[in-house]
Amino acid sequence: QVQLVESGGGVVQPGRSLRLSCAASGFTFGTYGTHWVRQAPGKGLEWVAVIWYDGSNEFYTESVKGRFTISRDNSKSTLSLQMNNLRAEDTAVYYCARASGGGNSAFFDSWGQGTLVTVSS
Amino acid sequence: SYVLTQPPSVSVAPGQTARISCGGGNIGSKTVHWYQQRPGQAPVVVIYYDSDRPSGIPERFSGSNSGNTATLTISRVEAGDEADYYCQVWDGSSNHYVFGTGTKVTVL
Numbered sequence: 673q674v675q676l677v678e679s680g681g682g683v684v685q686p687g688r689s690l691r692l693s694c695a696a697s698g699f700t701f702g703t704y705g706t707h708w709v710r711q712a713p714g715k716g717l718e719w720v721a722v723i724w725y726d727g728s729n730e731f732y733t734e735s736v737k738g739r740f741t742i743s744r745d746n747s748k749s750t751l752s753l754q755m756n757n758l759r760a761e762d763t764a765v766y767y768c769a770r771a772s773g774g775g776n777s778a779f780f781d782s783w784g785q786g787t788l789v790t791v792s793s
Numbered sequence: 794s795y796v797l798t799q800p801p802s803v804s805v806a807p808g809q810t811a812r813i814s815c816g817g818g819n820i821g822s823k824t825v826h827w828y829q830q831r832p833g834q835a836p837v838v839v840i841y842y843d844s845d846r847p848s849g850i851p852e853r854f855s856g857s858n859s860g861n862t863a864t865l866t867i868s869r870v871e872a873g874d875e876a877d878y879y880c881q882v883w884d885g886s887s888n889h890y891v892f893g894t895g896t897k898v899t900v901l
Contacts, residue, residue, distance in 0.1 A: 707890070716895040717828070717836065717879050731888045734794075767835055776883045777842060778890070779826035783835040 674698040674782045676768050681787030684758055694751040694768030694784055702726070702746035705771040705778065708753050710764035711786075718764070721753065722771070735761070758791045765789075795884040797893035804899045805870045813896045815863040815880035823882045825863040827856055831876045839878075840865060867898070875900045 680692040694706070708720040721732045721742040730742050741754040751768050765788050769780040798816040805811040815825065825843050828836035838847055840856035843863070853868045867874055880893035 709892075716877075717830075717881075717892040719881075719890040719892060722890065733889060773824075773841070776885055777824040778883060779838055779841045779881065780828070780836070781838055781841070781847070783837070785835055 674770065676770065676782055676784035678766065678768055678784040678787040681766065681789045683790045683792060685793050686759060686791055687757055689754070689756045690758060690789060692753040692755065692766055692768075692787060692789070694753075696749040696751065696768075696770070699770070701744075701749035706744065706751045707769045707771055707780065708742060708751075709767045709769050709780070709783075710762075710789075711767070712761075712764045715764075720766070723751070755789070758789075760791050763789060763791045794887060794889065795882070795891050797880055797882065797891055799878075799880060799893040799896045801894070802897045802899065804901055805867075806901045807870055807872060809870055811867040811870050811874070811898055813865040813867075813878050813880075813898070815865070815893045816861055817863075817882065818861060820861055820863050820882065821859045823858075825856065825858045826881045827854075827865045828879045828881065829874075829876045830879065836879065870898075870900055872900050874898060 675697045677695045707722045723730045723742045739757045743752045765786040767786045768784045770782040771778040772781040827840040829839045830836040839854050843858040844856040855866045878896045
């Protein structure tokens with residue numbers, strides 16, 4: 673069955689960096705676009721970034737542009753999120769999610785269990 | 794940026810019908826998806842492509858989309874339907890994916 677397992681979360685000071693990983697299994701990873709979605713404590717879902725199935729394109733929400741970098745290794749079925757210059761407002765549970773459907777009709781059909789990132793001094 | 798507005802909460806008695814709105818400019822021209830998130834769990838898609846239901850999702854869940862409002866309807870509500878629900882679209886003008894503000898469904 674499809675499985676997405678995030679890791680790498682933790683407590684980090686403002687201005688520092690953290691790298692999240694998502695290990696995929698149960699499907700052909702290299703044929704799906706994959707995303708990071710976050711949820712601040714007690715708040716709603718916020719889309720963070722996407723990378724196309726072949727890594728040819730990336731898009732980011734405005735608040736993380738220039739600080740976060742999404743990447744993938746299709747040979748290892750792994751998705752990553754490099755987060756630099758972290759801010760308190762980046763505190764959230766970070767989910768990786770697989771997208772089905774293309775372009776303007778893509779939806780998230782599988783999600784990981786999430787990893788908590790806490791930015792605090 | 795494109796904004797999707799949902800009512801913060803909806804309360805419904807067991808066996809009744811819950812309707813959750815998702816408002817956005819000309820949302821009828823976009824494809825809408827709906828997610829259910831129970832406390833402490835990851836979201837699960839319950840409706841995709843406006844009105845399609847994934848396997849395993851009860852027929853009690855249905856969706857519609859027209860004009861400036863998309864709607865998720867839950868018929869014959871059960872206690873297990875108590876959760877947060879989010880709508881989602883893709884905003885082509887920014888290449889961003891957008892979630893609604895979320896609605897907490899309470900079963901009385």
